[in-house]
Amino acid sequence: MKKLVIATASFAAIAAMTLAGCSARTDTGTGTGDEAAAGFAADATIGVALPDKTSENWVLAGQLFTDDLTAAGFTPDVQYAPASNTVAEQQNQITSMVTNGAKVIIIGAKDGAQLSAQVEAAHDAGATVIAYDRLILNTEAVDYYLAFDNFKVGQLQGQALLDGLKAKFPDKTSYNIELFSGSPDDNNAGVFFNGAMDVLQPKIDDGTLVVVSGQTEVAQTATQGWLAANAQSRMDTLLAANYQGTDLDGVLSPNDTLARAIIESVRSAGKPIPVVTGQDSEVESVKSIVAGEQYMTIYKDTRSLVAAAVDMVKELQAGKEVSEINDTKSYDNGVKVVPSYLLAPVVVTKDNAKDAYANNPDLLAAAGGS
């Protein structure tokens, strides 16, 4: 008899599960339909999908999004992709946000070329898609793009490299440099590099700058995954192959993490530290700049970028047009030109570090201010 009870109970449990599935659909069925474009609930879920935590910037951005969206009354759903199988997990995170009924999804893409299907599903479900820092390619479903002006970043890096070389070696007429670019699966990497080459190429052509290794193509200079280890080993190789008897005067590095790896490589090769550019204002690099090692970095205030994103969300919530759009022709994702809001980056060297970080206590402390 007891056995019969157990058997019946287990059977009922499975049947109940199936029935639970049925009823669940009717509950959520009304919520998944397309809502009117004009505004949404003030406490709506806002999805924020960020890539793996490869730089301090992303870690800070996640915290700021959580804090600012909560402060604005929204329900933030901030998710980082894991370090392995990153693209697949980011796709899953975005689809989960759609299931969770997110009204706006802000995406810092791992690979902007591999999210179009998920972004379209989000758009179909009525969510507004904002590409944050990295453009999402080959889809109509990106509503806005929000970033620092990355071509400008590259130009500033290129110019700073020239300025730094002139300042450090006043009596030289030609300088030996090497070039590094970012990860080839990041759309920005090429933009940075092209921006820098916009300034550097004329100087390479007239002989002021000499790339001793001859590696000037994006593919040759790429740093897969923005990984410090890859930049360091490439620098090791370049030094061993090309700089046994000559001096290395300058290195174009696309960001701080790579800049520090490059400096580390030069140091372990027993060479004097060249003029190295950077970007992102990471704490370690700010210290390095103040100590006279890394030459410069770019300050892209993550706070202002996140604040701009949250302002956009607020406007969308109220059903208003997004007001802060300052570029409607530069960012073509292959299918459409995405309306963009670009913030201006700031060059930081040893000379202006304290001024530039005046509004950021952590960086100000790293720069030696109080």
Next chain:
Amino acid sequence: MSDTTPTTGTESVEKAPFRFRDLGKMFGGSQSSGRQFGILGALVVIIVLFEILTKGKTLDPNNLINIVNGNAYVLILAVGMVMVIVAGHIDLSVGSVAAFVGIVVAQSMYVWHWPWPLAMVLGLVVGAIVGAWQGWWVAYVGVPAFIVTLAGMLFFRGANQFVGNSTSIPVPREFTFIGGGFLPDFGPDFGFSNPTLILGLLAAVAVIWQERRLRSNQRKMGAVSAPVWVSVVKVVVLLLVVIGATYLFASGRVGTSYPIAGIILAVLVLGYSFLTNNTTIGRHIYAVGGNWRAAELSGVNIRRVNFFVMANMSVIAAVAGMLWIARSVASGPGDGVGWELDAIAAVFIGGAAVSGGIGTIVGSIIGGLVIAVLNNGLQLLSVGADRVQMIKGLVLLVAVGIDVYSKRQGKPSIIGLLTRGRRTGVDETPVPAAPVGTQTPTPSQGGAQETARPQDLTPEG
């Protein structure tokens, strides 16, 4: 054979008392089947748990479609990986092979403007060549598969980046249906996806037909059948699952159906289940994995078996790679990183043995689904990727740990533990029908009987 055996059929119908233990026969009756019953239970528990925690979002039709589309590639890899592991090998190269095939297929369509069917054929051919290469080293040169595929993992990762210049290459829209597409709707509008309803009907018919065939085969061969009520309960349960799944998949947002990626997966699961259970080469895989010396002495061409499983794995990896680029609408340099480990985890959670010889395709799919539902549920709950990975790691360890522990105890599973405890208490007289996992004096002896028995689960479950 059949005319010499006593009348087991009628006996079990009339005399067998109602025993909970018979439920174990629902999915075969051997130890590994009992274990699968356990992992299936774990899947049900996880689904119910997340259904409650996410307030009904887990079994939302669109979420189910996401789960299928987002994990089909790993589940497909698990289908091939279980055969590799059963044969006593491992394949670490699947992620890189998938990425390499992906970039070649993407390149063929985007740069050379090949039509997509031709590109798919190219992908399968490339997979077959890669597989033949690796299979040759393993089977005929005798280099351990771990080494061959470790080399393959490095080589094909580099080959992916060499072909694609380390950039992402988009694929044309018409190709994306295999990874993210749906069956076109037709016929009158009932508020459901008609093709999905038809698929559900087919699955339901298959469930009933399969059980009838199983029983008639058992009768023909004079084998012991489970009591009739067990069969009835089993069919009813499976039908409920099929109906439930059909209802859910058919009621997704307009334009969706049971995903095409899921259909490809189902076809592969059915095809390879048949291959491993009902064909000579399939049974040889288990024989080689269980004891290759004995298999060789019995006349099994073990080189051919090893070549087959390794070559087959790469072809399956090619399918997974194409599915993935279709889902992502591009092939990128980071594709496939870590896939081999996801597939291997699915296979081991699904009850395969590290030493080879044990494991089933359906079990591996269930194992893969456990990870998939867990992953999805945690993401719906906005649990961070860091903690999700920690939880997945623990689940793998616990699942295999329970398996190892229960084998050392000579007990098949939690369910088996339960029924066994009851049996010793009651101290029944022996019945002619062989009870579940009869006293196994030494744990190691279990190997031979534990090899998979013909399975009769539908993949949609």
